[in-house]
Amino acid sequence: MAEPKVDLTNCDREPIHRLGRVQSYGALLALGPDWTVLNASANLDSILGSDAASAIGQPVSTLIDAEALKRIRSSMGAVESSDNAVRLFGLKVREALGPFDVSIHQSGRRLLVELEPKGRAVEVDVMAEVHPLIRRIRFRDSFESLAADAARSLRALSHFDSVMVYRFERDGSGKVIAEDRADGKRRYLGQHFPASDIPVQARALYKRSLLRLIADVSDTGARILPEPGPGEEELDLSMAVTRAVSPIHLEYLSNMGVGASMSVSIMKDGELWGLFACHHDGPHYIDYERRTAVEMFGHLFSYELGRYEESVRRKASEDTSRLQNRLMSQVVDGQDLSGPLLAMSDGIQGLIPHDGMALLWAGKIATRGDTPPEGAIRALADTLAAPVGETGDVVAIGSLASRLEGASDYAKTSAGALILPVSRGGSDFVMFFRREIEAVMDWAGDPSKPVKVGPNGIRLTPRQSFEVWREMVVGHCAPWSDYALHAAGTFRTLLLEVVLKVAEAQTLERK
Ligand code: BLA
Secondary structure: OOOOOOOOOOHHHOOOOOOOEEOOOOEEEEEOOOOEEEEEEOOHHHHHOOOHHHHOOOEHHHOOOHHHHHHHHHOHHHOOOOOOOEEEEEEOOOOOOOOEEEEEEEEOOEEEEEEEEOOOOOOOOHHHHHHHHHHHOOOOOOHHHHHHHHHHHHHHHHOOOEEEEEEEOOOOOEEEEEEEEOOOOOOOOOOEEOHHHOOHHHHHHHHHOOEEEEOOOOOOOEEEEOOOOOOOOOOOOOOOOOEOOOHHHHHHHHHOOOOEEEEEEEEEOOEEEEEEEEEEOOOOOOOHHHHHHHHHHHHHHHHHHHHHHHHHHHHHHHHHHHHHHHHHHHHHOOOOOHHHHHHOHHHHOOOOOOOEEEEEEOOEEEEEEOOOOHHHHHHHHHHHHHHHHHHOOOEEEOOHHHOOOOHHHHOOOOOEEEEEEOOOOOOOEEEEEEOEOOOOOOOOOOOOOOOOOOOOHHHOOHHHHHHHHHHHHOOOEOOOOHHHHHHHHHHHHHHHHHHHHHHHHHHHHHO
């Protein structure tokens, strides 16, 4: 079945796990239940010295020595699920050849065996190298320094020319939050890119398979034989370490002037939080054993990230209860709440970053900092009153223009809002406003302009990607983070308690 043509408008549909090719650094064999070779990559010859077409239909024992097969078989207990590959390093696959790193996993009903010649001149103990680097990754003062330390360590371990930490926002777009380069320069630090640069199916794969090596951007790879017949599909290479790369992404990398790329997933709570994106000027291969050490490093960083966010959360809840105590004491004094609440804008800044704050309380409006005009605040409340009154949830708005006419007039200073309904009737609100996201980038002298323009034009360069992202965010504020939403939820609960206390106090006064 012919796949629909993939272009820049339907990237999310490209079946990147079924391209029918492997990268040239390894050979792939697919075995049936009786260990007969059903598929072999055309480069079997250059990797193992055996012709791929003639290997098909033969028992695997014609390709791999009995001793090595025994080791493979005895390690197979660990292949419980297809997402769990067995790794064997330095295996003597054939007496006459050097050692291989081997990955074995189940894909559908086939067992995929991938073989990478180790070709190491000197024996190196990667685990001895990774240990001190891992010890260095301990959270100290700020998250930025943790990310920068990690980028530096990963560059030392992987020998790539450049390592970036790329963090996803809630909308799937991403930002480079750390960059460590051999030439000491900063090229992409602080820059944003649209979600489409890493399509959804690629992100889904990086959640299952945590390391992706693209060893040579100019390598078109080797075909897996035989080609599928009518009605048959290419092999599912989702978990294959030699999976070949989408031509669109290869074009992106080559336009970027990159010769090799590697990404390592950073996970948080089972979700893809970000990636280490590693680049090399020329082709760059690191063996499976070193890649495994890199992956371990990624795991550790993910763990430290979780600990860091936990500590931030703890501090936020301490800060919130301190705020609550302050508010409560003022309520007891019988003060009007608007003043004290607005005065808290600064204290809340660390929990909910904002440029302005408004209270719509018993029909009156009080504001601080940059907010939309009063009429717009009331109109906004009207659009929310009914649905919000029912669910009582915090509402995050990235672009007020999506709800209000004329919002572009004040978007520069108040582009988005976080709204906390604080009465059951749905008429009282605390609103936080945020100005339009900073979308200015200094690309002066940037070498990432197209090196050559490929079939898909210049869209496939970071500079153009940035432009796409910039167009998407006009009139938007920076995305409200999960953390701000969580803090807003806690803050709202606290306010409801305070409102209740005020009502009680007023009832008492009346008696
Ligand atoms: C994959 N795109 C990727 C990856 C990264 C990026 C890091 C992971 C694979 C790798 O390590 O190279 C994007 N790389 C970036 C960005 C920066 C960077 C943003 O260094 C910024 C500094 N890409 C596009 C468009 C499409 C696209 C428009 O820009 C589709 C039409 C596709 N990107 C694409 C595909 C993959 C990908 C298909 C998956 C590659 C694979 O794993 O097979």
